[in-house]
Amino acid sequence: MSSNLSKPWQAALDQITTWARINSPWAIHFNSGSCNGCDIEILATLTPRYDLERFGIKLQGSPRHADVLICTGPVSRQARERLIRTYEQMHEPKFVVAVGACALSGGIFQGCYNVMDGVENVIPVDAYIPGCPPRPEAIIDGIVKLLGSLQEPPADETDAGETIAAAAGEIAAAPHAGSEHG
Amino acid sequence: MKFGMMFKDVSGALFKKPFTENYPAEPTETPDRLRGSLVWDPDSCTGCGLCARDCPAMAIEIEVIDKKAKHYQMTYHIDRCTFCGQCVESCNQGSLVMEGGEWELASLSREPFTEVGERPPLVVEETE
Amino acid sequence: MQPQKTEQFTVPIGPQHPALKEPSSFLISVDGEVVTNAIVRLGYAHRGIEKATESRTYVQNLYLLERICGICSHIHGTAFAMGVERLAGVEVPPRAQAIRLIIAELERIHSHMLWLGVGAHQGGFDALFMFSWRDRETVMDLLESISGNRVNYSANVLGGVKFDLTAAHIGDILKALDYLEERTHHYLKVVTTDASFLQRTRGIGTMTRHQAEVLGAIGPTARASGVLRDVRIEAPYGAYVDHPVTTITDDRGDLEARFAVRIKELFESYRLIREVLDDLPPGDIKTRVKRKIPEGEAAFRVEAPRGELFYFIKSDGTDIPSRVKVRTPTICNMTSVVKLAVGHQLADVPMILAGIDPCFSCNDRMVRVNRNNGSDGWTWEQLRQHGIEYYKQRSQDYDPLVVG
Numbered sequence: 038m039s040s041n042l043s044k045p046w047q048a049a050l051d052q053i054t055t056w057a058r059i060n061s062p063w064a065i066h067f068n069s070g071s072c073n074g075c076d077i078e079i080l081a082t083l084t085p086r087y088d089l090e091r092f093g094i095k096l097q098g099s100p101r102h103a104d105v106l107i108c109t110g111p112v113s114r115q116a117r118e119r120l121i122r123t124y125e126q127m128h129e130p131k132f133v134v135a136v137g138a139c140a141l142s143g144g145i146f147q148g149c150y151n152v153m154d155g156v157e158n159v160i161p162v163d164a165y166i167p168g169c170p171p172r173p174e175a176i177i178d179g180i181v182k183l184l185g186s187l188q189e190p191p192a193d194e195t196d197a198g199e200t201i202a203a204a205a206g207e208i209a210a211a212p213h214a215g216s217e218h219g
Numbered sequence: 220m221k222f223g224m225m226f227k228d229v230s231g232a233l234f235k236k237p238f239t240e241n242y243p244a245e246p247t248e249t250p251d252r253l254r255g256s257l258v259w260d261p262d263s264c265t266g267c268g269l270c271a272r273d274c275p276a277m278a279i280e281i282e283v284i285d286k287k288a289k290h291y292q293m294t295y296h297i298d299r300c301t302f303c304g305q306c307v308e309s310c311n312q313g314s315l316v317m318e319g320g321e322w323e324l325a326s327l328s329r330e331p332f333t334e335v336g337e338r339p340p341l342v343v344e345e346t347e
Numbered sequence: 348m349q350p351q352k353t354e355q356f357t358v359p360i361g362p363q364h365p366a367l368k369e370p371s372s373f374l375i376s377v378d379g380e381v382v383t384n385a386i387v388r389l390g391y392a393h394r395g396i397e398k399a400t401e402s403r404t405y406v407q408n409l410y411l412l413e414r415i416c417g418i419c420s421h422i423h424g425t426a427f428a429m430g431v432e433r434l435a436g437v438e439v440p441p442r443a444q445a446i447r448l449i450i451a452e453l454e455r456i457h458s459h460m461l462w463l464g465v466g467a468h469q470g471g472f473d474a475l476f477m478f479s480w481r482d483r484e485t486v487m488d489l490l491e492s493i494s495g496n497r498v499n500y501s502a503n504v505l506g507g508v509k510f511d512l513t514a515a516h517i518g519d520i521l522k523a524l525d526y527l528e529e530r531t532h533h534y535l536k537v538v539t540t541d542a543s544f545l546q547r548t549r550g551i552g553t554m555t556r557h558q559a560e561v562l563g564a565i566g567p568t569a570r571a572s573g574v575l576r577d578v579r580i581e582a583p584y585g586a587y588v589d590h591p592v593t594t595i596t597d598d599r600g601d602l603e604a605r606f607a608v609r610i611k612e613l614f615e616s617y618r619l620i621r622e623v624l625d626d627l628p629p630g631d632i633k634t635r636v637k638r639k640i641p642e643g644e645a646a647f648r649v650e651a652p653r654g655e656l657f658y659f660i661k662s663d664g665t666d667i668p669s670r671v672k673v674r675t676p677t678i679c680n681m682t683s684v685v686k687l688a689v690g691h692q693l694a695d696v697p698m699i700l701a702g703i704d705p706c707f708s709c710n711d712r713m714v715r716v717n718r719n720n721g722s723d724g725w726t727w728e729q730l731r732q733h734g735i736e737y738y739k740q741r742s743q744d745y746d747p748l749v750v751g
Contacts, residue, residue, distance in 0.1 A: 067363055068370050070392040073708045074417025074498040076369065077461065081487075084464075084480035088239040100363070116362065116370055116391045123363050138276065141298040141332070145276045145414050148402075151395040166325045167332065169301035170417065170498050174242050179325030181243050186327055224541040225474040228533075238481055250488075252495035252510065275407035303410045303501040308509060318495060 058104065058130075059184050061093035065103035065127070069120050070152065071110030074170040075137040079107060082173040089177060092184070100126040105183070108160075111139035111146045112153040124160045132183060135162045136176060138169045145169070254302045255320025259293050261338035264314040266291040270306035279306060290340035297324060298332040355383060358693065362391045369707040373700075377693050385688040385696070387681060392708045400671040405431055405505060405640060408668065415673065416709040417498050418461065421447075421454045422651040424503040426658040427671070429584060430647035431505055434640050434662050441586070441628035443507035448586040448623055449520075450494070450502050452616040456527065457486040458652035459609045459616075462704045463534060466606065469701040470547040475537060482530045485523045492516065507633025517624055524617045531613045538606040548602035552687045552699040555600055562683045566654020566676050568703045571608040572600035578650040590622055602702045609704075638666045651676055653704050675709035 042050065068076050082089040083096060097103045100123045112120060124133070135156045138144030143154030156162055164186075166179035232238075240247055257279075266289065271279040278299040284290040307315045326332065355378050362370035370391030376384040396415055400408045413424040425447055432439055460483040467475035487497050493516055494500035494509075502508050538544060554564065559572035569576045578584070579592045595611040597604035642664040649656050654676030661670040680703040688696050 065363075068392070070370065070394055071708065072414040072417040072420070072499075073369060073706065074414070074420065077417060078498060081480065081484075084484075085238045085477055086240060086481060086484045087242065091239070110392070111394060113390075113392060113394055115393065119362055119370070119391070138299060138301050141329075142296070144299055145301050145411050146394050146396070146399070147277065147299065149395040149399045151393055164325060164327050165298065165329060165332070167297050167300065168322070168324065169303070169414075169496075171325075172322060172497060174240075174247055175323055175325060177242050178323045182325050182327060220542040220545065221540050222542050224537040224544075225472075225478065228478055229474050250492035250495070252492065254495040273404070273406045275403065275410040301410060301414070301499070302496060303413075303499070304495065304509065305406060305410060305501070305504075308504060309406075 055187065059187050061095070062104045062132075062184065063095050063097045063102055064105040064107050065097050065100050065123070066107045067109070067120060067123055069108060069110035069116040069140075069156065070113035071137060071139055075109040075140070078170045078173050079109070079136065079176060082176050087173045087177060089180070092177075092180070094180065100124075101128070103127055104131060105180075106131065106133045106160075107136060108133060108156045108162075109136045109140050110156075111143045111149070112156055112159050113151050114153065115151075117153055117159055120156075120159055132163045132187075133160055134164045134166065134179060134183060136166045136168075136171060136179070138167055141165050141167055249319075249322070252318050253320075253322060254304050254317045255322040256297055256317075256324060256334075257295055257300065257306065258316045258320055259295065259336050260314045260316070261291070261293075261336060262314075263312045264291060264293070264338060265289075265312055266338075267311070269309045269311070270315060273305050273309040275303065275305065276301045285340055288340035288342075289338065291338045293336045293338075295334045295336070296332060297334065298329065354378075360696075369705075371705070371707045371710075373696070375688070375693065375696060380692050380694075382688050382691055382693055382696060385685045387685055389681075389707065389710055392710070397671055397673060400668055402667065404638070404666045405668060406638070408671065409503060409505065410501060412671070412673070413499055413501065413503075415675070416706055418458050418706060419454060419651045419653065419656075419709070420499045421450050421502055422649055422656060423673075424501070425451060425585075426647050426649045426656055427660070428503040428505055429649070430645045430658050430660045431640060432636065433647065434643050434645045434660060435505075435636050436641070437506055437634055437636050439507055439585075440631045440634060442511075442630045443632045444586040445623050445627055446508045446510070446512060446632065447503070448590065449512070449620055450490070450500060450508075452620050453486055453490055453493075453520075454500075455616050455652045456613055457483055457490065458704075459613055460486065462609060462652075462701075463538075463606070466698070466701045466704075467538075467544070469697045470544060472541075472544050472547075475534070475544070479534060482527060485527060489516075489520055489523055492519065504633055506636040507631070509633075511632050512627065517627075520620065520624065524620060528614065528617050531610060531617075535607065535610045538610065539603065545603065547695075547698055548606060551602045551691065551695050552702055553599070553601040554683055554687055556598070558686070559600070559683070562686060563679050564683050564703075565679045566651070566704075567609050567612060568605060568654065568680050568683065570594060570596045571604040573598040576655070578648045578655050582648055584647070584649060586623060590619060592619060602698060605702050639664065640666070640668075653677055653706060653709070654679065675706070677703070677706045677710045681705070681710065 135141055139146050140156045146152050147154050153159055164179050164183040168175050266283050268281045271281045276299045278296045280294040282292040304317050307317050355376055358375045361372040372388040374386040375382055412427045413420045415423050460479050464476040464479040491497045494502050554572045556573040559569045559574045565576055573596050575596055577594045579587045595608050597608050640662045644661045647658045657674040659672040660668055663669040684700050687699050
């Protein structure tokens with residue numbers, strides 16, 4: 038953001054931005070090879086019983102429009118590049134919510150030859166929702182906790198940038214780490 | 220062929236109580252059998268490790284520090300747990316309970332996801 | 348005047364997909380609005396489960412295989428458990444069989460309701476989507492109160508089931524079925540008479556009986572084309588032996604027929620659950636199965652909500668299986684999508700795809716072919732190179748993505 042504005046104006050503008058961000062975060066859902074359980078539960082949060090839209094959250098099709106990336110699944114090797122690409126297409130500030138045991142640590146699939154054992158090994162994660170799958174209420178709980186944390190000043194973002202650069206470098210260097218498995 | 224078959228449902232819903240749960244504001248009722256995070260009772264545990272062996276997601280680690288003094292340490296990784304309940308099924312002593320456990324587990328960091336429990340060592344009275 | 352020369356181009360859809368919740372990639376060649384060719388690219392959800400089963404015990408595998416698919420999780424667990432029980436020579440108590448059937452049918456109800464919503468959503472009928480998912484919550488509540496989890500119920504153990512049904516549960520189920528039956532009558536009326544929705548379904552994606560047989564379609568997709576194919580009738584298993592099912596078929600084979608067949612199957616499920624609950628056998632709900640399973644091979648077929656599900660289990664006498672092979676229903680139906688899409692408008696493709704009730708997490712199994720020239724399968728790199736060349740030959744550039 039340009040810093041031509043004087044300080045009080047800038048502060049007021051930041052407040053408005055934060056207010057807008059908390060009241061209408063748009064989300065994108067990415068399935069990186071999960072079993073569908075979490076995805077259906079995320080979809081269920083949008084339906085009348087849970088109605089996530091009352092928090093201003095809208096599920097978006099395009100990563101360019103989204104602020105929050107809701108990611109499920111243990112990240113299969115084929116989906117990894119797509120996940121990084123989707124993440125990079127989102128504009129700052131962006132937040133990642135990992136939903137389900139396999140997105141957190143690989144869960145039941147940890148050690149399988151074709152998975153990355155969790156979203157955190159590929160992109161930085163801001164909120165974790167354990168469960169297999171979490172109940173829709175637990176997903177709402179996690180997103181509300183994430184939105185609550187946004188009211189505090191955002192942490193330094195260089196950290197996240199480095200992780201993603203490292204991940205991209207790793208791909209360029211060794212694109213197919215799973216080649217030993219036929 | 221007719222038009223607007225769902226119109227009655229949609230317009231009728233305007234005059235009904237909302238179906239939506241007011242969840243974060245009001246807590247929801249959960250069924251009795253709901254499987255939440257695992258609760259370990261250290262007193263009855265014999266440290267056999269069957270739960271850790273049968274766990275499909277390697278979420279439980281039982282470490283026997285001193286077998287004689289029945290001194291065990293249990294590490295439970297909530298972020299790996301699939302809440303399948305096999306550990307409860309495998310435990311012969313009934314030391315593990317999953318029903319009615321905590322389910323609102325979301326967190327902004329990974330720290331709360333590793334629970335370490337320890338059974339204090341028995342004080343063996345020396346009779347000589 | 349000469350006819351205008353049309354230009355073909357390819358529309359890539361997916362894997363991050365605005366409509367479907369699962370990763371799948373489609374390359375659809377269009378001439379104007381008309382589809383001329385469709386290529387499906389699978390494998391985004393391939394996790395290597397079959398290989399992983401070879402390093403885990405039978406008890407662990409039960410839960411691993413249940414998580415092949417989050418929608419029809421119980422039926423995966425049932426197929427594996429029943430196969431292992433056959434190998435071990437264990438007779439499962441009748442009450443456990445009955446409870447397995449009830450949960451399987453409840454799962455079928457939830458799966459079909461889910462599909463009805465997704466299908467309606469693809470057709471742009473969001474009112475039906477929202478209302479069917481609202482009513483689906485009734486089934487989800489039942490499953491949660493019986494098993495303790497909304498999805499991935501983990502109801503099976505080797506040798507029986509974990510949970511018993513109490514009188515309160517039975518009362519709840521019967522009450523919920525009455526409500527659902529009334530709603531289902533309404534939905535059947537909507538999908539067969541609503542004019543705006545029929546324009547999206549009637550005569551779209553028509554698959555003749557012959558095509559269904561040639562393309563190897565199974566499950567409700569085949570039954571909508573008049574092919575009577577249902578494992579619950581061909582080879583009854585568990586409690587289906589005592590409680591026969593009547594299959595619903597339709598001759599039209601278009602999307603409308605698939606909607607009608609699936610919704611009519613719901614009535615059959617309601618009837619079946621009521622019938623089983625009426626005389627629920629008393630007794631134990633599980634027997635002990637030894638950890639080491641005797642040497643042998645077993646194949647087991649069950650009817651998942653999407654069609655026939657096949658399990659092959661090979662045991663070498665230890666507590667770890669030496670091979671588990673899974674064939675899921677969606678992979679059999681996927682060829683029909685690719686064939687049926689040709690000649691339709693691009694806007695109809697999502698509807699045709701939704702018509703088979705796809706489940707990509709079920710789908711992504713890997714097949715390795717051992718050739719006679721001594722090669723021991725392909726390495727990951729070779730497989731990728733082959734894939735890239737394959738698509739290049741078909742003038743679709745699929746170079747590895749450059750990230751960064």
